[in-house]
Amino acid sequence: MAKWTTLKSVFFCSTVLTTIGYGNIVPMTLEGKAFCIVFALVGIPLTMTVIADWGRLFASTLSAVMKRIPPLPKSIRNAMVARRTSSYALSAICFLFMYLAAGAAIFVLWEEDWSFFDGFYFCFITMTTIGFGDLVPKQPKYMLLCTLYILVGLALTSTIIELVRRQYAQSWRQLQALRGPLAENFRKFADNAPGLDVLAFQQDLMKVLTVVSMPRRIGSKKEKKDKDKREKEWEEALQAVIQDITAKAANKEKQMLQIVIYESSV
Template sequence: MSRRCRRRFSRFLWSVFPHLSLVSCLLLYSLAGAPLFQWLEGSAEAGQSQAEELLGKLWNVSRSGGDWTFLSSLFFCCTVITTVGYGNLTPITVPGRVACMIYAAVGIPLMLLVLADLGGILAGFLSKTFEYFLESWHRRVQRQSNTPPKFATFPRGPHKSSTQSTLDSRLSVREPLNLTEVLKSQATVKRRYMQMRNIDIFELIVMKENRNELPYKCPFKKCHSCPDLDIKPTSDSVIFNFDNLGEEVDRLDVPVLLIVLIVVAYIMLGAVILPLWEDWDTLEAFYFCFVTLTTIGFGDVFPAHPNYFLLLSLYTVVGMAIICMAFKLMQNRMVGLYKQCIICVSRGNVQMTPAKSQS
C-alpha cells in the first residue's frame, strides 16, 4: 500500500471515528441495559399465578416469566430509548421502574444524538447523490448544446478553380472587407470566444476539484519552524464538524417526491421481510413498521419472535434516522410553503423574515 493510500485510509478512519463512537455508545448502552432489566424483572415474574398469567395473555399484556429473556430485554431497551413503547413488556417491580426511568433519562438524549448524526450522514449522502446526477445531466445537455457545427464551404459568386481559390484564400487577409463580411467574422469570433470561455470554466472546475482532493500536508515541520503560525491538525476539522451536528439537513434541497419514495421503500422493505417469521400479512407488517418508525407505538401489533429482536432493533434505529431526515426536509418545505401562502394572502403586508440564531 502506497503512502498516499495509507494517508487517505487514515483520514477516512478519523472522519468516521466520531460517528462510530456514537453508534458504539448506543449499542453498548443497550447491551448493558438488557441484563439489568432481565435480572430485575425476571425474578419477580416467576411469582405470578397461572390465572393472572392467563388473564394477561388474553388482554395482550402478558407478563410471564419467559418474557424477560436477554433478547426480549434488549428489545425492551430499544423501545424505551426510541420512545416507541409498545406496552407488551413493562416493568412491574419498584427497582425495575426506577431503573427504567433512569435508563430512559440517559438513553433518550443519546438516541436523539445518534439519530441527528445518522440523519446528517444520510442527508449528505442523498444530497450529494442527487447533485451528482443533476450535474451529470446538466453537463450532458451543455455538451450537446456546445457541440461545434460541422463547417461547410459555400461558393460566393461565380465558381473558381482550386488554384484560384487557394490564391484568394491566401490573399483574403490583406484585402479590405465589406460590412457584411466584418459582421460575419465578428459573429464567428464571438462564438469561438464563448466556446473557449466554457472550456476555461470547465478547466477551473476540474482544478478546484483536484485541489480539494489533494492530501493535507503534515503540519509538524511548519509548526516547529514557525511556532506562531496557527495551524490546526487534521483531526480538529472532524471535531469542528461535530459542533454542527444535524445541521446538514437544513442545507439540503432534495425533491419531496424523492424523500417520500425513500421512506416508502424502506417501510416496504420491512413489510416484505417481517412476514417471513411473523404471522402477519404485508399490510399488517407495513402498519407495524410505520407505527414503529414514527414512534407512535400503539401496542396493538408487536413482534412475537424474540430471536429476531436484535435485527428488528437495528431496523428500527436506521429507519428512525431516515424518518428524522425526511421529517426535517418536509418541515423545511412546509415552512417555505407557509411563508409563501402568508405573503400571498396578506398581499405583501406581512414580511416573513428568517429567525435570528441566538448566541
C-alpha cells in the same frame, strides 16, 4: 425480570429509548420501574440527538449524490419538481415507503399470522413512534434484527425532516436577501406618498413572496401555462400598485374638506 432474556431486554431498551413503548414487555418489580425511569431520562435525549445526527448525515450524503447526477433533458425537468431541494425530499419519502414495504415483507416471513398490510401497519406505527402495541413481533430470535430495523428507519425519518427543513430554510434565506432592496423601495414610496401604510404593504408583499418562492410541481403543459399566467398577473398587479403610488405622489392631490349645512325650522 427473571423471565427476561437478553434479546427481550435489548428490545425493551430500544422501545424505551426511541419512545415507541409497545407495552408488551414492561418491568414488574419496584427496582425495575425505578431503573426504567432513570434510564429513560438519561437515554432518550441522547438517542434523539444521535438519530438527529444520523438524519443530517444521511441528508448531506443524499444531497452530495444528487449533485453528482448529470442534468436531465429540459422536457423531463419540466415534469419534475421545480427545485432540486424538493426532489431530495420527494426521493427520501419514496425511499421511506420502499423501506416500510421491505420491512413489511420481512415481517410477513417472520410472523406466520401476519399479512402484508399488518407488517406495513406495524412498520408505519413504529417509524412514527406511535407504538400502539396491538401488533408486536413474537419471535425472540428476530428481536435484535427488529431493533436494528427500527433504528435505521427512525434515522431515515429524521432525514426526511432535515431535508424539508433545508428546503424551507433556503426559501427563507432568499426572502431575507430581498429585504434590503424592498426596504429601500418602501422608504422611497413613503417619502413620496405620505398616506401609504408602508408596514402593512411590506407585510402583505412578504407573504405573497413567501408563497411564490415555494417550489411548485409542474406537470402538463397546461399547468406550466397556468403557472406562467399567474406569474404574469402577479407582475402586472405589482407594477400597477407601484404606478398608482408614484402617480398619486406626482399629482400631490390635496384633500378637500366638504361641509354640508342642513337648515331646519322648528
